[in-house]
Amino acid sequence: MDILVKALHSKGHSITVVRTTQSWYIKEESTYYDSITVPVAEGVNEDFVNSILGKLLDIERGKSSALNLFYLEMMALDFLTSVPRMICEMTRNMFENTDLMNDIKERDYDLVLTDPAWGGGILLAHYLKLPLVYNVRWVTSGEGHHSIAPSPLSYIPMNMSGLSDKMNFVQRVKNMLFYFLNQAENIFLVNPVYQAFCDEFFGPEVKFTELMQGADLWLMRVDFVFEFPRPTMPNVIYMGGFQCKPAKPLPPDLEEFVQSSGEHGVIIMSLGTFVSGLPTDITDEIAAAFAKLPQKVIWRHKGDRPATLGNNTLLLDWMPQNDLLGHPQIKLFVAHGGTNGVQEAIYHGVPVVGLPLFFDQYDNLLRLKERGGAIVLSMATVDKDNNFLEALQEVLHEPSYRMNMQRLSRLHRDKPMEPLDSAVFWIEFVMRHKGAAHLRTESYKMPWYSYHSVDVMLFLVTVVLLVVVLFAALIKCVCVRVFFRRKIQSE
Known part of the structure; x- marks a missing residue:
């Protein structure tokens, strides 16, 4: 994110970075951004990450692969519950500070730029009614593409599955199981934390999943030199390698x-x-x-x-x-x-x-x-x-x-435009046009049965069955009439 912030500053933009008292990398003082520091009791800091790393190394070097998988899943579940809680604590501390929120509103910002792996920026953008731009690889529920683009599981591997885009039958079964696991984690662990926050501050009619999927622009930190080929969407801009640059002389x-x-x-x-x-x-x-x-x-x-x-x-x-x-x-x-x-x-x-x-x-x-x-x-x-x-x-x-x-x-x-320049252009595009609604599909607002046309298929199947039943009844009626006519004639 720091690279994007510097690039925007070099183009003359004023940036305010929201950080917490537990921020690891983000300094409060900077020559190229202002900062807002939010007091929190917990955060994803060095101690938090090192504790996870130590446990992971112990688990990976264990003797039982089945137990290792179980312990890894338990760690993932703990992470998926603790991090959303930390993010909502930070956002709550912001929203309940009336003076701070009034000050933010008076500054008249053009957009919110956030990493959707953490949901705080999504909630803040909705509160301020500002266009939303992502610096994204992961969202709160997993890999970003799976939340916005069609993702057939037959050739698009789930993250952490260890699979490529070329899968045999057994691997596709494994991929499907990883998909169900990911969905269950999101439905039962991650989304309820954020949805409870939305219920409290925005009302139950505001759905966090729709807020997350409704961003104007997704600046994706990959490209198709690296990522497996897959369907995508018009408001996904690929900036893989945006941080790369020619080498400088060594000391x-x-x-x-x-x-x-x-x-x-x-x-x-x-x-x-x-x-x-x-x-x-x-x-x-x-x-x-x-x-x-x-x-x-x-x-x-x-x-x-x-x-x-x-x-x-x-x-x-x-x-x-x-x-x-x-x-x-x-x-x-x-x-x-x-x-x-x-x-x-x-x-x-x-x-x-x-x-x-x-x-x-x-x-x-x-x-x-x-x-x-x-x-x-x-x-x-x-x-x-x-x-x-x-x-x-x-x-x-x-x-x-x-x-x-x-x-x-x-x-x-071999590209017509450097990835970082492309990212900056599209961020400024959203600023100029107050969003990018013409690039954003509204499919995320559809219920799952409409999105997958289950209701249409059921309707068509019902019509076909009805036609078949009526046709069968008609044939039966004709056959009965012919039978009785022949019977009468023979008598």
């Missing part, structure tokens, strides 16, 4: 280390900002695998120095990831599969060994794997039987991985 000391790799090149590893540290046995196994390679390694690492660390590996608290990925000496990216890292790998054409941890990372890496640009390992197997070392060697020595990623890079870059 002198880092450039010297990269150049010292010679013909073997460099591997970079980063598991993202969320991961403060992995268990010691895993980091030791990873470090030992790196030490056996001729390549130099730059590893963004927090925590204790691994005991098996080789002389070829440089540990850093932070590294210029985009600039390193764009360096010609980089041969491989070991990544957790976050959207930003995956898009940057595509942009620069660098193959990936993936170590997914949570949320959308499995799905992101699956899409690279299906396109021949990545190998994906789980945390449960990364420290077993040299799996990690073999994956590194496979991607380094098999040229198809790099060739496939470079092909994706060429496809991604």
